[in-house]
Amino acid sequence: MSILILAFELVARWEVLLAVTLASIFGLFVGAIPGLTATLAVAVLVPITFHLDPIAAVGAMVSCSAMAIFAGDIPAFLLRIPGTPASAAYAEEGYRLTQRGEAEKALGASLLFSAVGGLAGTAVLMVAAPSLAEVALKFSSFEYFWLALLGLTSAAFVAAGDPLKGLVSLLIGLAVSTVGMGNPIGVPRFTFGSLNLLGGVNFIAALIGLFAVSEILRYALSGGVSEAPAPQVDVRNPFRVWGGMLRRYWPNQLRGNLLGVVVGALPGAGADIASWMAYAVSRRFSKQKEKYGTGHVEGIIESTSANNAALGSAWVPALVFGVPGDSITAIVIGVLFVHGMNPGPTLFLVNPENIYAVFLIFILANLLLVGFGWGAIAISKRILKVSRAILMPVILAFCITGAFAGNNDPFDIGVMLGFGVLGYLMEENNIPVAPCILGLLLGEVLESNFITSMLKADGDLVAFFQRPISAGLGLLTLMVWCVPMWTWWRRSHATPTQKPEVG
Amino acid sequence: MRVTDHTLGGTIILGALLMGYRTLQLPGGAPGLYGPAVFPLIISVALAGTGAALALRSLTQKTQRDVSSAEQPKWLQGATVVGALCFAMVCLPYLGFVLTLLPILFFLLLSFGVGALRSAVIGVPCTLAIKVVFTQILAVPLPVSPFLPL
Secondary structure, three states: OOHHHHHHHHHHHHHHHHHHHHHHHHHHHHHOOOOOHHHHHHHHHHHHOOOOOOOHHHHHHHHHHHHHHHHHHHHHHHHOOOHHHHHHHHHHHHHHHOOOOOOOHHHHHHHHHHHHHHEEEEEHHHHHHHHHHHHHOOHHHHHHHHHHHHHHHHOOOOOOOHHHHHHHHHHHHHHHHHOOOOOOOOOEOOOOOHHHHHHOOOOOHHHHHHHHHHHHHHHOOOOOOOOOOOOOOOOOOOOHHHHHHHHHHHHHHHHHHHHHHHHHHHHHHOOHHHHHHHHHHHHHOOOOOOHHOOOOHHHHHHHHHHEEEEEEEEHHHHHHHOOOHHHHHHHHHHHHHOOOOOOOOOHHHHHHHHHHHHHHHHHHHOOOOOOHHHHHHHHHHHHHHHEEEEEEEEHHHHHHHHHHHOOOOOHHHHHHHHHHHHHHHHHHOOOHHHHHHHHHHHHHHHHHHHHHHHOOOOOHHHHOOOOOHHHHHHHEEEEEHHHHHHHHHHHOOOOOOOOOOOO | OOHHHHHHHHHHHHHHHHHHHHHHHHOOOOOOOOOOOOOHHHHHHHHHHHHHHHHHHHHOOOOOOOOOOOOOOOHHHHHHHHHHHHHHHHHHHHHHHHHHHHHHHHHHHHHHHOOHHHHHHHHHHHHHHHHHHHHHHOOOOOOOOOOOOO
């Protein structure tokens, strides 16, 4: 108890509170700009944190990342430009709700369940960090291979409307992920002599292209008569709406939290896979499956609960073993070292008030998220009142700058254009673009773990089922594959019911 | 541009064959070797299979998906967007950020039906605002024009 009081005293200082508040506003601002990610927001903060004391520095980074990740949902829902790969999972649902005039409801749900998910992730971080980290470290290449494959198959078979076209989209993403030198012996692969492609296809440029540029192209090709959003319904009292949502969707929220905490704690897995898997699970077990993809809040709730719960639990391996759970925690580990808070088991033994102060910062950041987030929604929804003839060119200007800013390379604008055209053609032919993004994101993880496992097992495929967690994940993946095939087989072999003869 | 599913399936098979052909030129695709060819080879086979399944499903279905469009696409406006992005890709390092983005914004606004004066009134502050946000707040270095050193 005395440790908690000491931790509270560390947090309740004006320097920490000011740093957290300013970093929150900065995070919201960066996250809402198309093409800029939470990782970039945290990276920009790094030089500033050198001038702050350790708790204020970590507090600034935690609150900045939480706000930026939520803010990524704002352009995703209003303009169909996901700010993060995680929000790409449910961007379509949010955008459809905006088209129906329910932007505030969609963003409010995302905000509420983001904050609740974040608090759930923090609770797990506080209670079970060391034991969860031990489980996470038992994961070898076999388990990671199955986990990546499970995430991919969930997206293709469950999340997409037409599984076959979902699979096409996923395979296109996986094919593009093979470009570059990120392969077993570092040979340039499908680079066609281009130096720009040696490092692979820029993921952010591809994401902006598939979602934003394809939308602008659709608007342009329709001659400016594409579907404009309906007049927006104002949510006057968000707490009343949220109360109803919490009562109705608490199982989704709990399931999303649980999935997010488990997946987020695995080093390298993070919030993205958690969000996609949660969306797929939500759809699979929903009583209103047919509503998914048409603007249904249930998928948003479960995904965003998982996404933000994973954010907290991604800190488990980072704090306990110094192994980053995702790119943000990788940056934070560096800052912790600079401030002498070396991550590892000793962090919990030497000056434990510091680590509990970090936990309190998590709680504070998630509570601030509700207030700041609602303010951001109220401001940003005004964007929908701007004429689309003006909005589309301005979005394109942001897209060009965002794609260029990642590597300071104009080649990435070309990548964005290529994926924009690809996204347009895919959607015109009813091929969903979301699985393609997941394929692009997880392709390298899948390949490296597959090749490592094959080398370890000397080509023996049975090895993929010999470890208990690996076998469990493998069987689960195979089940996800088999269920749609079984359903299809049953449907095609069902005997048609004969009409009774009359007379 | 909508095509029938069997055309789509055929195109995917063609793409998969091309990918497979390029993959076979990479090392490590033989049994027992796990080089850079293994994974793309698996993907190209899966792509070909999926393309074939798509084509087969389309050919065996009694009702075909309607690929006709109610309205003719406005190719010129689409080409303006593509042209704007090509212009940005080529000219950004030479003309700098402001001189590249300003004409893009101005002409895109014009092509979407916004008046010339309004396009200029929106285009200039927007370009400068994006420049300030990225360079001053986010510390992202954007190319500076040799003709307009802003």
